[in-house]
Structure formats: C-alpha cells, structure tokens
Amino acid sequence: MKSRYNIPCNIAQSLNIIGDRWTLLIVHEILNGQTLFNEIKKALPGIPSNLLSDRLKYLEEEGLISVELYSDHPPRYRYTLTKNGEELxxxxxxxxxxxxxxxxxxxxxxxxxxxxxxxxxxxxxxxxxxxxxxxxxxxxxxxxxxxxxx
Incomplete structure (x- = not known):
C-alpha cells in the first residue's frame, strides 16, 4: 500500500496504515475471533478474496497481525493480532x-x-x-x- 498522507500528524500517519477500505473491519473480525481466511471473508460480505488477501499481507507487514501456517496441503493460515493490533x-x-x-x-x-x-x-x-x-x-x-x- 502506498502512503497517502505526507502530513506530520498521528491521525494521518495511522490512516496510512489502517485507513484503506476494509482494513479496520478485517482487524475487527480477527479481534472477534475470526482467525481463518474463509471465516473473515464470510463475516465481511462483499469483500473480494484478492483484496482480503492483499490487506492481510499488508497488516502482517505493518506488524498488526501475525500469520501461522496450520495446514500444508492446501496451505492454510491462521491470523492473530499482535500487541499493536490488539491496541486497536x-x-x-x-x-x-x-x-x-x-x-x-x-x-x-x-x-x-x-x-x-x-x-x-x-x-x-x-x-x-x-x-x-x-x-x-x-x-x-x-x-x-x-x-x-x-
């Protein structure tokens, strides 16, 4: 994701991380116990799979979620919030x-x-x-x- 706000402001810089469409809702679903991709997708009707996948990868890069492989074939992941994510x-x-x-x-x-x-x-x-x-x-x-x- 690209940084949209080049403003020296906590709100603007926070929105650079969590301000994209669906991002806060994804974090909220993980907080509520939806930890698998399909659980999150089902809880958020209308979110495209590729967008959910992109947002999850970005949230991991930003340190808000951690990802754990729980099945090799096919590869399936469990998403949990980090301390920073939980603070939301x-x-x-x-x-x-x-x-x-x-x-x-x-x-x-x-x-x-x-x-x-x-x-x-x-x-x-x-x-x-x-x-x-x-x-x-x-x-x-x-x-x-x-x-x-x-």
Whole structure:
C-alpha cells in the first residue's frame, strides 16, 4: 500500500496504515475471533478474496497481525493480532460509543457487564492514574520544548 498522507500528524500517519477500505473491519473480525481466511471473508460480505488477501499481507507487514501456517496441503493460515493490533480495540470501542450516540440506526453499544449500563470514554493520566477532565493535543516538539524549560 502506498502512503497517502505526507502530513506530520498521528491521525494521518495511522490512516496510512489502517485507513484503506476494509482494513479496520478485517482487524475487527480477527479481534472477534475470526482467525481463518474463509471465516473473515464470510463475516465481511462483499469483500473480494484478492483484496482480503492483499490487506492481510499488508497488516502482517505493518506488524498488526501475525500469520501461522496450520495446514500444508492446501496451505492454510491462521491470523492473530499482535500487541499493536490488539491496541486497536480501544479505537473500535470508541467508534461503537460514537455510533450509539450519533447514528440513527445503532447496531451495538458498549456496556458495563456488571450493571448493563452504557459506558463512556475516559482519559487517564499515565503517571498518576487519575481521570483527566480535559486534554490538550500538542506537537511532540512542543513537548520536548516544555521539558527543556523545566
């Protein structure tokens, strides 16, 4: 896959990896336990086999999935998420929450299994573990500048 965005932005660079049509849906199916080619294809009606094959190869190259040969004749593979791939679960959950808040026809919602109540996204301070009420996006160079000023 070619890099489409030459912008110094985490979102743009992430989309260079996962922004192609079907890519996030493929990762989501693997996350949901569809680990074989035919399982993924069946779960995603309309995806051409050659496109699925190309996307799986690309996701492996990018380190989001790992591939294991489980049958020699014919060759068949099992796809699993790497740690980097598993971290996309938070993105999926956030999209589910966004959809439940904004789509006219909602298919899923994210709930607390203990209470059945819907949940929301929260930001946690990595250092203190406390919930943060507001966040600010800063450039990495700006962060390095602030650290140098202290």
């Amino acid at each position: 679960e938070h993105v999926f959950n956030t999209l589910i929450i966004w959809g439940s808040n904004n789509l006219q026809k909602c298919y899923k919602k994210l709930i607390d299994p203990k209470t059945g109540d819907e949940v929301a996204v929260a930001y946690i301070n990595k250092k203190t573990g406390e919930v943060v009420d507001t966040v600010e996006v800063i450039a990495v160079q700006e962060e390095l500048q602030r650290a140098g000023d202290e």
